[in-house]
Amino acid sequence: xxxxxxxxxxxxxxxxxSILTACxxxxxxxxxxxxxxxxxxxxxxxxxxxxGSELKDKQTEVFNNMVKTFHExxxxxxxxxxxxxxxxxxxxxxxxxxxxxxxxxxxxIPDMMAQFAEEGVLTPITDLxxxxxxxxxxxxxxxxxxxxxxxxxxxxxxxxxxxxxxxTKLLKEIGGDPKHLxxxxxxxxxxxxxxxxxxxxxxxxxxxxxxxxxxxxxxWQAGGDVIDQNGKVVINQPExxxxxxxxxxxxxxxxxxxxxxxxxxxxxxxxxxKLLAAWGTSLTIxxxxxxxxxxxxxxxxxxxxxxxxxxxxxxxxxxxxxxxKEAAAQFIKVMTSTEHxxxxxxxxxxxxxxxxxxxxxxxxxLMKQLTEYAQYAKPGVVHPVARTIIPKIxxxxxxxxxxxxxxxxxxxxMAKAVKEEIEKAGL
Amino acid sequence: xxQTQAVSPAKRFHWRKHWSRYGIVYIFLIPVLIHFIIFxxxxxxxxxxxxxTNWPVIGEPKFIGLKNWMQFFxxxxxxxxxxxxxxxxxxxxxxxxxxxxxxALLIDTRKRGSGFFKGVYFLPVVTSFVVISGIWAxxxxxxxxxxxxxxxxxxxxxxxxxxxxxxxxxxxxAGLSIFKVCGSTMIYYYAGLQSVPSEYYEAAxxxxxxGWKIFWxxxxxxxxxxxxxxxxxxxxxxxxxxxxAFLLTSGGPDxxxxxxxxxxxxxxxxALRLGYASVLAYILFFMxxxxxxxxxxxxxxxxxxx
Numbered sequence: 263x264x265x266x267x268x269x270x271x272x273x274x275x276x277x278x279x280s281i282l283t284a285c286x287x288x289x290x291x292x293x294x295x296x297x298x299x300x301x302x303x304x305x306x307x308x309x310x311x312x313x314g315s316e317l318k319d320k321q322t323e324v325f326n327n328m329v330k331t332f333h334e335x336x337x338x339x340x341x342x343x344x345x346x347x348x349x350x351x352x353x354x355x356x357x358x359x360x361x362x363x364x365x366x367x368x369x370x371i372p373d374m375m376a377q378f379a380e381e382g383v384l385t386p387i388t389d390l391x392x393x394x395x396x397x398x399x400x401x402x403x404x405x406x407x408x409x410x411x412x413x414x415x416x417x418x419x420x421x422x423x424x425x426x427x428x429x430t431k432l433l434k435e436i437g438g439d440p441k442h443l444x445x446x447x448x449x450x451x452x453x454x455x456x457x458x459x460x461x462x463x464x465x466x467x468x469x470x471x472x473x474x475x476x477x478x479x480x481x482w483q484a485g486g487d488v489i490d491q492n493g494k495v496v497i498n499q500p501e502x503x504x505x506x507x508x509x510x511x512x513x514x515x516x517x518x519x520x521x522x523x524x525x526x527x528x529x530x531x532x533x534x535x536k537l538l539a540a541w542g543t544s545l546t547i548x549x550x551x552x553x554x555x556x557x558x559x560x561x562x563x564x565x566x567x568x569x570x571x572x573x574x575x576x577x578x579x580x581x582x583x584x585x586x587k588e589a590a591a592q593f594i595k596v597m598t599s600t601e602h603x604x605x606x607x608x609x610x611x612x613x614x615x616x617x618x619x620x621x622x623x624x625x626x627x628l629m630k631q632l633t634e635y636a637q638y639a640k641p642g643v644v645h646p647v648a649r650t651i652i653p654k655i656x657x658x659x660x661x662x663x664x665x666x667x668x669x670x671x672x673x674x675x676m677a678k679a680v681k682e683e684i685e686k687a688g689l
Numbered sequence: 690x691x692q693t694q695a696v697s698p699a700k701r702f703h704w705r706k707h708w709s710r711y712g713i714v715y716i717f718l719i720p721v722l723i724h725f726i727i728f729x730x731x732x733x734x735x736x737x738x739x740x741x742t743n744w745p746v747i748g749e750p751k752f753i754g755l756k757n758w759m760q761f762f763x764x765x766x767x768x769x770x771x772x773x774x775x776x777x778x779x780x781x782x783x784x785x786x787x788x789x790x791x792x793a794l795l796i797d798t799r800k801r802g803s804g805f806f807k808g809v810y811f812l813p814v815v816t817s818f819v820v821i822s823g824i825w826a827x828x829x830x831x832x833x834x835x836x837x838x839x840x841x842x843x844x845x846x847x848x849x850x851x852x853x854x855x856x857x858x859x860x861x862x863a864g865l866s867i868f869k870v871c872g873s874t875m876i877y878y879y880a881g882l883q884s885v886p887s888e889y890y891e892a893a894x895x896x897x898x899x900g901w902k903i904f905w906x907x908x909x910x911x912x913x914x915x916x917x918x919x920x921x922x923x924x925x926x927x928x929x930x931x932x933x934a935f936l937l938t939s940g941g942p943d944x945x946x947x948x949x950x951x952x953x954x955x956x957x958x959x960a961l962r963l964g965y966a967s968v969l970a971y972i973l974f975f976m977x978x979x980x981x982x983x984x985x986x987x988x989x990x991x992x993x994x995x
Contacts, residue, residue, distance in 0.1 A: 381747055526826075
């Protein structure tokens with residue numbers, strides 16, 4: 263009996279101890295990246311699935327080639343890639359960094375950049391980069407999107423551009439000409455009326471999506487902005503109101519579908535031949551091709567006062583708590599060099615951020631056309647509150663479309679909400 | 690004198706006796722308690738501390754006193770999200786319970802094929818929420834050619850906007866949750882029905898009671914513990930509703946589906962105001978706590994079958 267109890271106690275202790283060791287087990291691995299000045303140590307780089315799973319091996323190869331080039335100069339720095347899914351990546355990045363177990367180098371887009379830079383998550387790399395990265399080769403808008411308060415926080419590897427994809431079948435049916443697509447609001451509205459008369463929707467408007475893809479391009483086309491360069495909120499200036507009025511009229515006239523208020527998917531309507539023009543990106547080309555949909559042409563993103571659209575810029579940045587900032591900055595330089603931008607964008611079908619790399623699309627007319635439009639692409643609102651204001655802007659557009667507010671009221675309430683957010687952020 | 694002599698060895702002896710009797714309990718309890726303290730108590734306490742700070746996930750939390758709590762009282766959106774959550778629970782709790790009970794009664798008839806239907810009704814519970822929401826979004830598409838809208842068209846009813854209408858969106862989301870959860874409430878009720886002694890039914894039938902009367906006089910009251918349990922879990926579930934708003938409506942249109950947890954998530958992880966998000970989390974905790982206590986008081990009576 264006594265013996266039995268001894269064994270029970272022994273087992274209990276064993277279980278207890280093994281739980282304790284399991285709890286403390288993961289503390290050991292941190293702090294292995296030495297801060298040696300002679301470029302040693304290890305870099306952890308977080309990447310995402312930029313391509314579908316069938317091309318995964320090729321993506322791995324592209325990234326491994328970057329390391330090969332990097333090792334020619336810095337053979338003692340180990341580089342470790344970790345692939346993180348797209349979903350909830352900011353939370354993953356932030357929580358990992360907060361626990362001091364995050365990456366040294368990771369991928370973000372401009373609106374995240376401003377917020378992260380303001381919160382001190384990123385290292386300004388202006389000085390770490392040196393002068394040998396051929397600054398002039400990067401497109402101005404791409405450089406603008408990695409700069410916050412006169413400091414460079416990352417180097418861009420890809421650009422995206424949003425514009426209209428027209429269904430040629432519908433276009434012909436309503437009497438449009440694929441060779442002369444609308445370039446101005448006026449021309450577009452004319453065509454839109456013809457489409458609506460024949461029972462089609464003129465364009466997609468996914469009100470549940472970010473205003474980067476709905477309202478903002480129209481504001482820029484009207485010559486306005488959301489927050490100007492001095493940090494002043496200007497969304498309710500006449501240009502902003504004009505953009506909202508345009509959306510309002512589109513909705514009233516049935517040019518955009520009834521569920522535009524909160525829809526997340528109008529692309530289906532496009533491939534079902536019910537919608538004339540879908541607002542898309544370079545990824546739309548591959549999606550259409552996958553579906554075997556060939557009856558489309560790409561048109562310019564339109565202008566009222568000026569030609570403008572949204573196009574994000576993807577960049578690699580250095581974490582502020584990285585132990586190896588210098589090596590990290592050097593590695594980013596390699597990642598975004600002409601050679602590797604070419605390889606990366608060739609595979610992922612984005613637009614390179616370097617002028618010397620866009621030659622990859624010389625033989626691809628559709629991508630070449632998009633590359634041309636990329637010069638009109640703005641990186642969105644580059645301000646720490648850019649992401650926080652998104653739901654508020656969305657809600658005001660929705661209130662307007664539901665008839666609760668006039669375009670002017672909606673614009674004023676947007677301005678109020680943006681100012682409140684700026685105040686809350688203590689800026 | 691002899692008394693004092695007797696006490697001190699007894700005291701020492703007492704501890705050993707206690708240990709030999711309960712030692713095993715401690716050995717098994719302590720690891721669990723340590724786990725509980727690290728992974729439950731500590732985060733709860735830490736998030737309470739966070740409510741008094743400004744913490745953007747990175748860096749040290751800055752102490753700002755009661756500012757976050759004061760902000761809550763003047764935050765219209767927070768109140769709206771609480772209101773939305775309450776409205777959602779009205780749409781959700783009773784229908785889920787009623788439907789679960791009806792389904793349980795249906796499969797309890799033990800006719801041929803009831804096992805098959807048990808599986809069918811339970812299917813949404815085990816299917817991924819993302820998949821089910823995708824199907825739901827397709828069914829309730831707001832354009833004229835949407836699935837439900839096509840049927841409404843046959844009946845001569847105007848097409849509805851559903852998720853794009855701020856008056857309907859929350860109802861559609863509640864419908865999705867009911868569809869997803871009623872299979873599991875069915876199982877609870879089914880288990881409850883099994884435990885009602887059959888003598889009662891026999892006796893009632895001898896006295897000439899009809900099915901309707903039997904249900905209201907015997908089955909329904911005797912299911913009280915199940916009602917209580919199901920009411921609590923569906924209430925808690927309804928207050929924690931997040932995924933459908935996240936996946937289908939992004940809290941819109943015009944914040945009409947911004948629930949308290951969705952708002953909390955936005956404030957914490959998009960706006961990086963973890964301190965304020967913690968305040969919202971505590972508000973949610975108090976709400977669920979008070980409601981659970983109230984339910985315990987009114988529904989939590991013990992029921993004996995014999």
